[in-house]
Amino acid sequence: MLGTDVGFINSLLKGWTTYELILNILFILLLLIISSIIYWDTINTKIKKNSRCRRNKDLFDKLNGIFTLNVLNKSGDKLFNIYYDFKNKKQEIKCNCNKGNYGNTFNNIEYRNLRNSKDEKSPLYCNCDKLYDYDANNVIYNGEPGLIRYHNNKNTEFFDEIFKGM
Numbered sequence: 001m002l003g004t005d006v007g008f009i010n011s012l013l014k015g016w017t018t019y020e021l022i023l024n025i026l027f028i029l030l031l032l033i034i035s036s037i038i039y040w041d042t043i044n045t046k047i048k049k050n051s052r053c054r055r056n057k058d059l060f061d062k063l064n065g066i067f068t069l070n071v072l073n074k075s076g077d078k079l080f081n082i083y084y085d086f087k088n089k090k091q092e093i094k095c096n097c098n099k100g101n102y103g104n105t106f107n108n109i110e111y112r113n114l115r116n117s118k119d120e121k122s123p124l125y126c127n128c129d130k131l132y133d134y135d136a137n138n139v140i141y142n143g144e145p146g147l148i149r150y151h152n153n154k155n156t157e158f159f160d161e162i163f164k165g166m
Contacts, residue, residue: 069143069151070096071109079132079139080124082111084147086162089114093124100129108136112150112159119154 048054065087071079078096085091091111097104106124113120141148146158 067144067147069141069147072140072142073132073134074138074140076140077132079134080106080109080126082109082147084112084114086114093122095124095126095128097126097128097132100127102128102131104128104132104134106132106134110136110151112156114159117156117159117163 065085067084067086069082069084071082073079078098081094081096083092083094091114093109093111104126106126108121109124110119110121112118141151144158146161149155150158
């Protein structure tokens with residue numbers, strides 16, 4: 001039995017030209033490269049689906065670093081938007097109510113100053129289609145979940161993650 005195994009190996013090694021040997025080695029290398037590419041592609045696919053950091057980075061790139069938080073009153077009327085521009089480290093509050101002849105003052109709008117990473121408050125004066133009742137504790141925030149968490153609970157984790165990833 002042992003003699004046949006040695007004979008089989010000898011027959012494999014005999015009669016191969018250098019060209020055939022190189023061709024077989026290249027074929028095996030090609031199979032290894034293709035299998036490693038497939039392996040890493042499956043890992044990257046899983047990361048894209050499950051990674052919170054990856055989703056935040058993709059969202060950041062898609063929005064060019066500008067996140068918008070829409071502020072509505074309890075009736076669902078649009079009041080104003082808060083824009084956070086992370087690339088330029090600036091924030092802006094703009095009126096979002098329907099334009100009209102009624103002067104509205106939205107006092108003590110809380111936002112995160114991106115330059116100094118501090119919480120600040122600012123008033124906003126808008127000309128709207130009617131007088132809106134604004135109470136900072138009685139509004140609905142609509143936008144990125146991390147921004148909503150910040151405005152509801154002062155959780156700065158979203159800002160820390162964004163700046164850490166930049």
